[in-house]
Amino acid sequence: MTVYAAALNFRGSLEALGDLNAEPYKGPPKAPVLYIKPPNTLSVSGAPIRVPKGVSKLKMGGTLGWVVGKGWVVANDISIPHSSYFRPAIKERCRDGFLVLSPIFFRGADVDADIRITVNEKTTVASTRDLIRPVTKLIEEISEFLTLGLGDILLSGEPPNAPLAGVGDRVWVQIDDVAIENVLEPE
């Protein structure tokens, strides 16, 4: 099972990078910008999210994931905030436990989803209607060069307003009536 994720896939994400025609990007992306969350990142609701030493805040990348041939998952795709998308963000995205996944649930592929990300009392809401490439479009473009196998997961992208959280904070990500909940603890 491999987890693939789309970056910069929400309206507003690219604008936040600044002038895309300048160095280092030299133009807006043509194909979906993708990354892999390796097996060590997999975690579940209830497990602590470990904040690395020397890092004050982590980004809570709530997102909707598609499990090939099976259904959908709520995901918290955690990362150390980084402003450059030039090099793969392995150190920022691939830490142990940096991908919390819900159990698989069912929903219509064409139904927009509200993604509710709550840190303590404060809730941020994003909608999959603001995805630049909806999941079906991502599948079409990715599967042109990469076979998504049964059980592989495709994360549709974190919203640009994904909130930050630090040690002691409690975070929920909810889509439909499915939620994951984790507390941030020091490494």
Place this chain on the structure above:
Amino acid sequence: MKRARVMVDAVVHDAREQDGRVLLDDGRLFAEEEVDWLPPVEAPGAIFALGLNYAAHAKELAFKAPAEPLVFLKGPASLIAHREHTVRPHGVQFMHYECELAVVIGKEARRVRREDAMEYIAGYTVANDYAVRDYLENYYRPNLRAKSRDAATPLGPWFVDRDDVPDPLNLALRTTVNGKVTQEGWTRDMIFSPAVLIEYLSGFMTLSPGDLILTGTPEGLADCRAGDVVVTEVEGIGRLQNTIMEFAPPHH
């Protein structure tokens, strides 16, 4: 010992090398072209690969050598075995091989120091880390569309135990295309050695048995065309053969 996974009459066998031939676990002996090879590492976990890890190659690509390892990840769907085919997408201008020493992790590694790192290596194999440069963009570069394509990472043929490779930093790498040598280098010219890479990666994440680290390629890249037979070889580890194919464009 050199070990492999091969298929004979649709049955998967563990095998080992004997006098250049393939000895199955049931005692039968075959020539290498008589069996169907599988990647020597079954169901790998994370597949790490290195960009710009040989000084001369970094120069060839007009980059200065990185201060920190340039690591990217590949999906397991990109792995294929010895003597299989890799597709060159129709209409691209530049697709090249990359001959690499591949390190197979043998036990869970977390915050390992470089002086202890060799203990975490199970062994080695050979990788050909193809890239389609037309698809390289400047977002999370090198990106998946250029690097993690189906069947774009031949691996094998043999898995060689760590202790059978006393000096992994003194191995010759060589690529031939249709029998002509196009790439030559030495693992001693790596910028970040396997031990340093294990220290680096395990410093912020846990490595697990079966994880792969493709350690980068030296200079000498060349475009590969349909029909080309590409052999990437690492001294003492193996000689990995692959053939390029191309599909005709679909009719619309």
